[in-house]
Amino acid sequence: MPNPNDFAILFDASRCIGCKACQVACKQWNDLEAEKTENRGSYANPPRLTAHTWISMRYYEGLRPDGDPYFDFIRGSCMHCTHAPCVASCPTGAMAHREGGVVTVDEKTCIGCRFCVQACPYEAVHFDEAKGVVHKCTMCYDRISNGDQPACVKACPTDALTFGTYQEIRALAEERLRVLKERGYARANVYGLAELGGTHILYVLTEHPSQYDLPKAVREAEKRAATGWLSAGIAAAVLGAGLKFIVERREALKGGGQ
Amino acid sequence: MITVNFPNPIGEEHWGLWIVFYFFLAGATGGAYLLSVLFYGKDQGLVRRSALWAFLGVAVGAGLLVIDLGQPLRFLNLFLNGFHPASVMWLGSWFLVLAGAGLLWVYLRPTSRGVQQGVAVLVALVVGYTAVLLMQTAKPFWNASPLLPWLFLASAATAGGALLQLWYPHEKLSRLVTASALAEGAVLALHLIWTYPVATPGVLALLVGPLAWAFWGFVVVGWGLPLFLERRNVALAALLTLVGAFLLRYFVVMAGQV
Ligand code: SF4
Ligand code: SF4
Numbered sequence: 001m002p003n004p005n006d007f008a009i010l011f012d013a014s015r016c017i018g019c020k021a022c023q024v025a026c027k028q029w030n031d032l033e034a035e036k037t038e039n040r041g042s043y044a045n046p047p048r049l050t051a052h053t054w055i056s057m058r059y060y061e062g063l064r065p066d067g068d069p070y071f072d073f074i075r076g077s078c079m080h081c082t083h084a085p086c087v088a089s090c091p092t093g094a095m096a097h098r099e100g101g102v103v104t105v106d107e108k109t110c111i112g113c114r115f116c117v118q119a120c121p122y123e124a125v126h127f128d129e130a131k132g133v134v135h136k137c138t139m140c141y142d143r144i145s146n147g148d149q150p151a152c153v154k155a156c157p158t159d160a161l162t163f164g165t166y167q168e169i170r171a172l173a174e175e176r177l178r179v180l181k182e183r184g185y186a187r188a189n190v191y192g193l194a195e196l197g198g199t200h201i202l203y204v205l206t207e208h209p210s211q212y213d214l215p216k217a218v219r220e221a222e223k224r225a226a227t228g229w230l231s232a233g234i235a236a237a238v239l240g241a242g243l244k245f246i247v248e249r250r251e252a253l254k255g256g257g258q
Numbered sequence: 259m260i261t262v263n264f265p266n267p268i269g270e271e272h273w274g275l276w277i278v279f280y281f282f283l284a285g286a287t288g289g290a291y292l293l294s295v296l297f298y299g300k301d302q303g304l305v306r307r308s309a310l311w312a313f314l315g316v317a318v319g320a321g322l323l324v325i326d327l328g329q330p331l332r333f334l335n336l337f338l339n340g341f342h343p344a345s346v347m348w349l350g351s352w353f354l355v356l357a358g359a360g361l362l363w364v365y366l367r368p369t370s371r372g373v374q375q376g377v378a379v380l381v382a383l384v385v386g387y388t389a390v391l392l393m394q395t396a397k398p399f400w401n402a403s404p405l406l407p408w409l410f411l412a413s414a415a416t417a418g419g420a421l422l423q424l425w426y427p428h429e430k431l432s433r434l435v436t437a438s439a440l441a442e443g444a445v446l447a448l449h450l451i452w453t454y455p456v457a458t459p460g461v462l463a464l465l466v467g468p469l470a471w472a473f474w475g476f477v478v479v480g481w482g483l484p485l486f487l488e489r490r491n492v493a494l495a496a497l498l499t500l501v502g503a504f505l506l507r508y509f510v511v512m513a514g515q516v
Contacts, residue, residue, distance in 0.1 A: 089394055091348035092335040111335050112328015114271060115347050118395035118515075127271040132328030221394050224401050225346050228390030232407035236382050239411050239441065240296060246437045247297065247430055 001198045002082050006101035007144050008169035009153060011075045012176055012204040013212075014185070015160035018043065018057060018073035025155035026055045029140060049076060051128040054137040055152055060211060074203065074212040075152075075161070078103065078124035078137035082197030085221035086116035086125055086136075095125075095134075101166070101200050102139045110134055121196075121218045139200070169202055176204045196220060272515045276326040280319040281388050281507040282417075285410060286500060287315025288385045289418020291361065293434065295378040299371055304426065306365050309374075311421065312381060313361035320354050346394045350387040357384045385414045397514040399460035403452035405445055409510070412442035417503035420484070420496035427492045435499065436488055443481060446506075460513040469509045469516075476505040 002008065026032070032052045037045045043059045054077060061071040080103050086095045087103060094109035095116050105116075105125070110133040116125050117134060125136040140150035144163070148154075153163040162172060173190045180188035185206045192199035195218050203209075209216055291305075291312035298304045324333045337355075342348040360377035363369065389407040392400035400406060415438035423431050454461045464473040480502015487495035 085394075085396060088344040089347065091342055091345045091351060092332075092339045093342060094335070094339075109332075109335055109339060110329065111332045113326075113347060114273065114328070115345070115391075115395075117271060118273070118397060121396040127328060129270045129328075134328075218396075219401075222344050225344065225390060225394040227404055228346070228393035228401075228407060231393075231404035232386035232390055232411070235408040235411050236386060239408070239415060239438070242441070243415060243434060243437055244296065247433050250433060251430065 002101050002166045002200055004165065004167035006166040006200060007080075007139060008101075008164060008166040008200045008202065009139065009150065010162045010164075010169045010173050010176075010202050010204065012160045012162070012173075013072065013074060014176070014180055014188070014204060014206050015158050016073050016075070017158055017160070018059060018071075019157065020057050021155040021157055022075055022152035022161060023053070023055045023057055025151040026137070027053070029143070029151035030054065030138075049124055049126060049136075051126040051135045054078070054124075054135070058212065060213075070207075072207055072211060074205075074214075076122070076124075077201065078120075078139075079122055079192060079195070080137075080139055080200035081195070082199065083220045083222070084196065085119040085121060085224075088221040088225075089115045089119035091115065098141060100144070102141055102144070103136075104138045104141055105134055105136060107131070107133045107135075119221050121215050166200065173202045173204050180204070180206065273326075273511055275508075276322040278504070278508045278511050280322045280326075281410075281511065282504045283315040283319040283322075284384055284388065285414040285507065286417035286421050286503055287312040288357075288381045289414030289416070290421040291381050291418070292378055292385070293415060293418050293422060293431075295371075295374050297430065297434065299374070302368070304422075305374055308422065309361045309364040309377070313358060313365060316354060316358045316361065316381075316384065320358065323354075346387055346391040350384070350391060353380060353383040353387055357381050382411075386411060392510075392514060395514070397457075397460075399453050399457035399516070400510075400514040402456045403449050405449040405452065406510070408445045409442065409449060409506075412438050412445055413503055413506055416442050417500055420499035420503075423492055423496040432488050432492065435496075436485060439481060439485055439499070442506075457513075460516045463516045464509055464513050467516075469512055472505045472509040472512070476502045476509065480505050 035046055035050065035052055040047060044057060046053050046056060049056050056076045058074050058076050063069055080101060084103050087097060091113065092109050092111055094106045098104055112132040114127050117127055125134050127134050143150060149163045153161040177188055177190050187208055188206050191203040191205055191209050191214060192201060205212065291308045294305045294308040324330050327333060336351045357380035360380050364374055364377050386407050389410040392406055395401060416435055419431050419435035419438065450461050463469045480498055484495040484499045
């Protein structure tokens, strides 16, 4: 669980109009270079996060089984996980939690091994080929540690984004969930409470998380590694003993037969 | 800042050919040392010669890892920047250094069998951690089954045995290589079946997609053919097995990043 006084952001999908003000504000404040994009038949552009795009709106449209059209959006970015796989996997400590539970990379320490890129379940951290280090969302650490809001939150015209302490944000998320359920959004839910020790970005969603390509039941990197070490230990013992048995027993049998 | 660009068929951010070469070198030469200690402990000449090979494999492999970094000159951050045992890469870096030093010692000085077995444990950790490293990521083809360490260890035994066979075509080695190749094939099949539901794109890329050449190349040329040739032409079988060990690591590393 994040600390009640940690920094946190709520994204409320029921209020989002998909305008990308947050995506643009992030680029501007963090001075992120423009990227060449192409029309892929979706508003989502660029289609995924990169070293130079730290927020990317994703869009899901189509027809429900009952023929009702749907058009759902979500703000894709780093979730600032409490048990963050990127932090656990980083071999240099460059990726670490800062005050307030925010996860950032120290670009002067990062060696560019890209282990964090492989470890993040949200594909939120990426490699900058020109600089040889990784970049990702900082929750505008420069702004929030000076008492300001993150640039994305400030830019949102519909209050779909709210910034505050974890305690406030969580209470707000639960309140919004209650209201949505009352209004008949049967599948409404809050995402980020159970994932990876609780994330510092919470989502209020009107549909099941899988509708937004969000992973459920994400395993922590420490647990994945523990399974790996255990399996490797058993494998070494079984394979070593097995080979020894097969090869040397045959030899002994042969010797006995002579 | 210095960055080194390297040939990588799937983009600089991904783990590419340098990593595959490293996995191959560490697996094959490490496997040869492990087999020589486990099965030929009485033949000190063989143990010391395979220690030299494994030392070279580990040293060249470590060099490839450094080249692969986005910031190669900062590689010392792996060792001097604190204690990060949750990171399989941090642990692996230490295993590499310790195993390298141990192997050099075994090669240069007459050592007791206890020392040689202790170094074998370090070498097994080097061979095994590469699989645990992949398991710590968020990529389903690597982490959805616990079998990757089994696959890498079995393949190290097969490839290590083949390496020894090249200048020591001993009957016991043929049995060893055959047994471990059969285990390796079974583990690979099981891994594909196990991960198919969650890593469908990766598995399909291997079976019928862009990685099919490497996968079927391994199955036919690097695994099936050597099994068939084992009793007919040991040298050719051993060479093909080594090609197979490379292809195996190539397609495992690539399929995780499809
Ligand atoms: S979302 Fe990814 S990059 Fe962000 S803290 Fe979690 S693991 Fe790290
Ligand atoms: S790329 Fe940098 S931040 Fe990411 S794991 Fe490696 S050293 Fe840590």
